[in-house]
Amino acid sequence: MFVSFKIYYLYHVKRTQNIEVAVDAIVFGYSKEEGVSILLIKRKYDPFKGSWAIPGGFVLDHESLEEAVERELQEETGVKISYLEQLYTFGKPDRDPRTRILSIAYFGLVKSNQFEKLKATTDAEDAAWFNFKRLPKLAFDHKMILNVAIERLRGKIIYQPIGFELLDKKFPFSDLEHLYSTLLDRPIDRRNFKKKVMSFGILDELDEKAKSNGAGRPGNLFQFNKTTYNRLLKNGMHFEI
Amino acid sequence: MFVSFKIYYLYHVKRTQNIEVAVDAIVFGYSKEEGVSILLIKRKYDPFKGSWAIPGGFVLDHESLEEAVERELQEETGVKISYLEQLYTFGKPDRDPRTRILSIAYFGLVKSNQFEKLKATTDAEDAAWFNFKRLPKLAFDHKMILNVAIERLRGKIIYQPIGFELLDKKFPFSDLEHLYSTLLDRPIDRRNFKKKVMSFGILDELDEKAKSNGAGRPGNLFQFNKTTYNRLLKNGMHFEI
DNA sequence: CCTATTTGTGTATTTTTAACACAAAGGTAA
DNA sequence: TTACCTTTGTGTTAAAAATACACAAATAGG
Incomplete structure (x- = not known):
């Protein structure tokens, strides 16, 4: 009886919700030869094992959203970004087949010199740049997220000088x-x-x-x-x- | 031993995170006499009991973020909005003194005829419109959130015809x-x-x-x-x- | 019916945008 | 070394858009 109460307390009072919080990072790079490109990782685990996906991961309790983005990017791709801004929060209850995962998507730019440097590490089998007009099939709702990001970049370079963040x-x-x-x-x-x-x-x-x-x-x-x-x-x- | 495991499972495996997810709604109204106004509620409970705050609340497991916004607005103020868009997600670990609460802020507009109708209900002692240039002291980081919202509205009416959503x-x-x-x-x-x-x-x-x-x-x-x-x-x- | 208040309307000027072509610098290969 | 290819650098003119500006007409109220 006491045990049941304890579980109830943890599960229903302290934690009334069943929503996990993640961040995703849509990172743009550019070179004259390759054009505007987006950084993707190949998923190492199910679901969507083997699919290309936007880098990201769960937010730790103590870190800010921006810290989470930079940590995940470092872990998964080794890339350091020169510009970061929040893009949009994707929160449909069923966007992940496992459990409800809320994702705060960020939008980042890397300088041309960082563009080549890529380091595949533990979380992803691979990380690579894809021209933004020739994207592969993507995991989850990541295709839609990328579209939002591309529209944002397109809209934003018109009235803010962020294009320079993509060049040397x-x-x-x-x-x-x-x-x-x-x-x-x-x-x-x-x-x-x-x-x-x-x-x-x-x-x-x-x-x-x-x-x-x-x-x-x-x-x-x-x-x-x-x-x-x-x-x-x-x-x-x-x-x- | 079995009990400990069960608790461990619930708490650390199924729920590795300690972040709660809420939505907030910055609702704008307008009349020629009162000018551009923002809908606020008076907090009924601690923390910040008695302070004015942006209406909002926790997201239920099964509902979308937009549904949560509309439900909370209905419960707290009785107002129905004619335009809703996501504003920004505020995620600093310490923005709420109790525990970490992530808030996805939305930005809404109501038509002039709805502007007067206000119904105070259970969750809030009171709900009222405040001219956007004469805002009271606010709970949490709500002042900052309002500033973001005002800037967004100001920027947006220039290149999107959303002003009509505020008129009859x-x-x-x-x-x-x-x-x-x-x-x-x-x-x-x-x-x-x-x-x-x-x-x-x-x-x-x-x-x-x-x-x-x-x-x-x-x-x-x-x-x-x-x-x-x-x-x-x-x-x-x-x-x- | 006089006054105060608000609506409705057109033109001239300035500023901004858009269209457009050829010479100069360097690399490469004959 | 020369001829050719590729890329950079530069100014003017025409069209379009933005800005500045003032007075007559309709109603309400005294």
Whole structure:
């Protein structure tokens, strides 16, 4: 009788709910050759063993959601991100076949240099980048989550200068142009685009020339100036491509 | 021994986490007299007993997050919303003094006619509207949550026609103008504003005149045409004030 | 019927966006 | 070393959109 009460207490009073809390991280990377890509892991365990999935995992009791994201990403892929923001919380009761799992999805960007570095570790058989237009079949409701993430990235680069988080610290202007063109899926007029971007005054043009990558006239390298950006932002500047 | 195992199983295997899941609803209402207002409840129990707070509560195992929001709103305030979208998930480990509570905040709008109707029920001693610029002291981290919600509403009415969800089905044009002016906190040129809004073709001008509210020339009533809006949206129309 | 209040309406100016083409720099291969 | 290929850099003009601005007409109330 006492035992039953104890179990009842733990199960129904202290824990009235049966919902587990997880985070997922949709991480975008970019290179001129590979285009915009998303980081996925191959699931090592059931359900969906062997399927590709968005990296993520359960939140520990003491850590913040952002800490959970960075820990899981480190464990599963070894990747360090340069930009992170919350995307959306997916909470349908039956989105996981085992038990109810609530997932707070985050949306991350990695710099071009991190793009190649990938380390497969314990939790995942494999981790790899997939071009965002050629994604494999995905576990759970991850396909839908990715669509939300892609829409968010697409919408966001228009009115916030987060595209720079996908490039190296120093980059040729054409990389930025190519990134926007790929993501927005439309051609971009080089002159008009440059005119507009430079008009914000948040890009420093360096004296260094970009490396020669085969053929073509080498261009100057540029660098995003976050300090200037923040200052201008305070003064009411409005970034919009 | 068997008993310990059972408890261990329930507590540590089936339930490795100690996080409770709640939803909160930031509900906006509007009337020309009262301006943009937010629906709050007075807490009946500790912690923060007697403080004003955002309505919300724990998610039941079987219900979706949206269902939880609507149920809690019904229980606590009796208000029915006309627009609901997810706002943000607040997950800091210590945001509630009792135990870790994750809150998925939603953002809702009610039509002007619902604005007055308020019913205080069991869970809250009281429920009331507060002008969004004159908010009382709030429980938990609710102040911060409200700020996020206000920013979201402000940002959103610019590029999505959700302002109509705050008005009656039929409204005089000046109501819309006043709503935008209040929310964006800047004067609006009546002629330019009307020119732009009407250019989208999503407002039907009715033959009825608005009631006389004291003095002034009565104007026509207008009505948001959602069907037309959805059709135009598909054809690539871009709403932006 | 006079006054106060609110609605309705058009044009001119400025600003922003969009369209558009050719010369210069370097790499590579003949 | 030269000819060719690829890529970068640059300015003007036309069209579209945003902004600034003022007065007459309709009603309510005194």
